[in-house]
Amino acid sequence: MRKFNVWAWFIFLVGVLYFFIPLFSVFEFSMRMLKGRYTFEAYRVAFSDPAFYEHFGFSLLWAAITLVVSLLLVVPTAYWVHWRLPKIRPAVEFVTLMPFVVPAVVLVFGLIRLYGSPPLTLTTTPILLIAGYVVLSLPYMYRAVDTGLRAIDVRTLTEAALSMGAGWGTILGRVIFPNLRTAILSGVFLTFAIVMGEFTFASLLVWPAFGPYMEEIGAMRAYTPQALSVVSFLLTWASIGLLQWVGRGTAAESQVAGAR
Amino acid sequence: MAYLTINGVGKTFGSQHWAVRDFNLEIERGELVSFLGPSGCGKTTTLRMVAGFETPTTGTIVVDGEDITNQPPNQRNVGMVFQSYALFPNMTVADNVGFGMMVAHKPKDEIQKRVSELLDIIHMAGFGNRFPHQLSGGQQQRVALARALALSPRVLLLDEPLSALDAKIRVSLRAEIRSIQQQLGITAIYVTHDQEEALSLSDRVVVMNAGRMEQVGAPFEIYNFPTTEFVAQFVGTLNTVSADVVDPKEGILRLEGQQIQTLESLDGVKANDKVLTAIRPERISFLADGEKANLMEGVIQSITFLGSIVRIQFQVGNAEFHMDTFNNPQLDLPKIGDKVQVTFSRRAVLVLTSGGTA
Incomplete structure (x- = not known):
C-alpha cells in the first residue's frame, strides 16, 4: 500500500487555497451588493445591461473569426512543416513564440503606425484587430497543433x-x-479564452469588446465587475470542461497513429 | 514489352551522393519482385520513386505503356503497404478499406460490396466496425493490404510490411501475402532486408548494394549462384576463403595447404594467382565411406544448435569454416577439438572475383 505523504498533501492544499481563496473572495464580494444579505443582484445588474450583451457579442464574433483564420493559417502550415519542411520547424516555432517576447502594446502601436495612414489604411476595419488576435493566439494554437502532429505519423498517413x-x-x-481533434480543440479553447478577455488590442484599436467593457465597468462600479469576473472564470472552466468532454476516448487512437 | 519498366533510374538528394544509380528492371504482369539489401542500399528509395513519393533524378518509369515518371502519386493507381501499417486511426476497418473508393466517388453499394469481398480475402469478415487500435499488428497489416488492393491497383508496393511483426506472424502473413498476390494476379514489388522473406515469396529477387543492383534472378539462382561477392555474403551464410590457383584449366586450387577442385575451369586467372572461394555451409558434410569430390581436414571449434539445423565450426589451417547439417536425435556429432574430414562437391566451390564468378 502506498504511504500517505503528508507533505505532498500539504503542498496540494496550499496550492488549492492559493487559487480558490481569491476566487471565493471575489464571488463572496460580488454577492454583497445589497447591504446585510447575500444576493445575485450584481449579476442581475450585469446581465440587464444591454452594453454587456453588445460587447460580449462583439468579442464572440472576434473570437469566431480569429479561430477560423487561425485554424486556416496554423493547421496547414504546421502540417506542411511536418510533412515537407521538418528542418525549418525550429524557425517556425521561434516565430510563433514572438508574442511572448513582444508585448501586445508594442505590437498594436507598430500595427497602427504601419497601417494607420495611406497607402494601406486598415485601422478603420477590424482586419488589424483580427490579425493581432491571430498573432496573440499563435503560441497556443501552433503549439497545440504541433503537439498533435507529433503524436501521429503525418508522413506515412x-x-x-x-x-x-x-x-x-x-x-x-x-x-x-x-x-488532430483534441489538439485543435485545446488550441481553439485557449484562443477563445484569450480573445474573450483581451484588452490591449480592442482598446487601442477602439473596437467594442468584452475586455474594455470590463475595464470600463470596473472604473465605475464596485460589485458588477466582480460578478463579471466570476462569469469569465465560469466561461473558461466551461471551455476546459467542454474540451475534456469532446476530447475523451481519443488517447488510444492517437497511440495507434503514433505507432511506427 | 514488360508491364513495368524501370529504365536507368537514379536518385540524388541534393548532393553528389547517389542513393540509387542506373537502376534497370523489367517486371512482367503478375510477377512479384523483391528488392533485397542492407539499410541504405536504395531499395526503399526505388520503391518510393515507383510510388511517386520521390522524383527520379534520371531515368523513366513506365507502367503498362504509360510513362508515370512525373505523375503525382495520387494519379498513379499504385497501392502501397507500409511498415507502420498507416491505417487511419479515426476510421473503422471498413472505412479504411473503402477509403480509396470513397475518394474515387464510387457508389456506396459498390464500396460496401468490395470492402466485404476484401475482408473475406484477408479472413477478417467480422471486423469491419472495429477501429485500428482494437486490432493486433498482424490484423492491422492485413487491413492495410486490403486497403491497398481495394482500387485494384496497377502495381502493389510493399515496403517492409512484416518488419514490425513477431517471427511467427511474419511467416504466416508472408504466405498469405503471396497467396493473395497470386490469387489476384497483381504485379507487386516487395522491399525487405530479410533474405528469407525475399527468397520465400518472390518470383525474382533484386539484390541491391550502395544504390546499385548487384544481381537479379530467381531465388534459387540468387542463393546458389551468386555473381558477386556481396550477393554471396549477403544472401545466406557463406564460407569465404582465399585460395591459390594451381591449375586453372582443371580448376584446381590450394586452400590452406589442401587441394580442392572446382567443377569448371577458371577463366581469366593463371597459376599462382590468388582467388576468393566461397562454399555454403550446407554443402559441406562429414566424410562417409566411398565419398569422393573435395576433401579437407579440419579441427572442430564449436557446435551450435539452431533448431532443425546444427552449425559446426571447424578450422582448416588459419581459415575458419562453417558447415550445416540437419538435426536429428541419431546424429553422431564429433566433439570440440576432434580432427575431422569433410567433403564437398566440386559444384559447391564458387570462385568469386571482384566482378563475378569465374
Whole structure:
C-alpha cells in the first residue's frame, strides 16, 4: 500500500487555497451588493445591461473569426512543416513564440503606425484587430497543433492517402483534421479564452469588446465587475470542461497513429 | 514489352551522393519482385520513386505503356503497404478499406460490396466496425493490404510490411501475402532486408548494394549462384576463403595447404594467382565411406544448435569454416577439438572475383 505523504498533501492544499481563496473572495464580494444579505443582484445588474450583451457579442464574433483564420493559417502550415519542411520547424516555432517576447502594446502601436495612414489604411476595419488576435493566439494554437502532429505519423498517413488517390483537401479534411481533434480543440479553447478577455488590442484599436467593457465597468462600479469576473472564470472552466468532454476516448487512437 | 519498366533510374538528394544509380528492371504482369539489401542500399528509395513519393533524378518509369515518371502519386493507381501499417486511426476497418473508393466517388453499394469481398480475402469478415487500435499488428497489416488492393491497383508496393511483426506472424502473413498476390494476379514489388522473406515469396529477387543492383534472378539462382561477392555474403551464410590457383584449366586450387577442385575451369586467372572461394555451409558434410569430390581436414571449434539445423565450426589451417547439417536425435556429432574430414562437391566451390564468378 502506498504511504500517505503528508507533505505532498500539504503542498496540494496550499496550492488549492492559493487559487480558490481569491476566487471565493471575489464571488463572496460580488454577492454583497445589497447591504446585510447575500444576493445575485450584481449579476442581475450585469446581465440587464444591454452594453454587456453588445460587447460580449462583439468579442464572440472576434473570437469566431480569429479561430477560423487561425485554424486556416496554423493547421496547414504546421502540417506542411511536418510533412515537407521538418528542418525549418525550429524557425517556425521561434516565430510563433514572438508574442511572448513582444508585448501586445508594442505590437498594436507598430500595427497602427504601419497601417494607420495611406497607402494601406486598415485601422478603420477590424482586419488589424483580427490579425493581432491571430498573432496573440499563435503560441497556443501552433503549439497545440504541433503537439498533435507529433503524436501521429503525418508522413506515412499522408502517403497512404495519396497512394489511394486522395487530394490535399481530402487528406487534410478526412485524415489530418480528425486525428488532430483534441489538439485543435485545446488550441481553439485557449484562443477563445484569450480573445474573450483581451484588452490591449480592442482598446487601442477602439473596437467594442468584452475586455474594455470590463475595464470600463470596473472604473465605475464596485460589485458588477466582480460578478463579471466570476462569469469569465465560469466561461473558461466551461471551455476546459467542454474540451475534456469532446476530447475523451481519443488517447488510444492517437497511440495507434503514433505507432511506427 | 514488360508491364513495368524501370529504365536507368537514379536518385540524388541534393548532393553528389547517389542513393540509387542506373537502376534497370523489367517486371512482367503478375510477377512479384523483391528488392533485397542492407539499410541504405536504395531499395526503399526505388520503391518510393515507383510510388511517386520521390522524383527520379534520371531515368523513366513506365507502367503498362504509360510513362508515370512525373505523375503525382495520387494519379498513379499504385497501392502501397507500409511498415507502420498507416491505417487511419479515426476510421473503422471498413472505412479504411473503402477509403480509396470513397475518394474515387464510387457508389456506396459498390464500396460496401468490395470492402466485404476484401475482408473475406484477408479472413477478417467480422471486423469491419472495429477501429485500428482494437486490432493486433498482424490484423492491422492485413487491413492495410486490403486497403491497398481495394482500387485494384496497377502495381502493389510493399515496403517492409512484416518488419514490425513477431517471427511467427511474419511467416504466416508472408504466405498469405503471396497467396493473395497470386490469387489476384497483381504485379507487386516487395522491399525487405530479410533474405528469407525475399527468397520465400518472390518470383525474382533484386539484390541491391550502395544504390546499385548487384544481381537479379530467381531465388534459387540468387542463393546458389551468386555473381558477386556481396550477393554471396549477403544472401545466406557463406564460407569465404582465399585460395591459390594451381591449375586453372582443371580448376584446381590450394586452400590452406589442401587441394580442392572446382567443377569448371577458371577463366581469366593463371597459376599462382590468388582467388576468393566461397562454399555454403550446407554443402559441406562429414566424410562417409566411398565419398569422393573435395576433401579437407579440419579441427572442430564449436557446435551450435539452431533448431532443425546444427552449425559446426571447424578450422582448416588459419581459415575458419562453417558447415550445416540437419538435426536429428541419431546424429553422431564429433566433439570440440576432434580432427575431422569433410567433403564437398566440386559444384559447391564458387570462385568469386571482384566482378563475378569465374
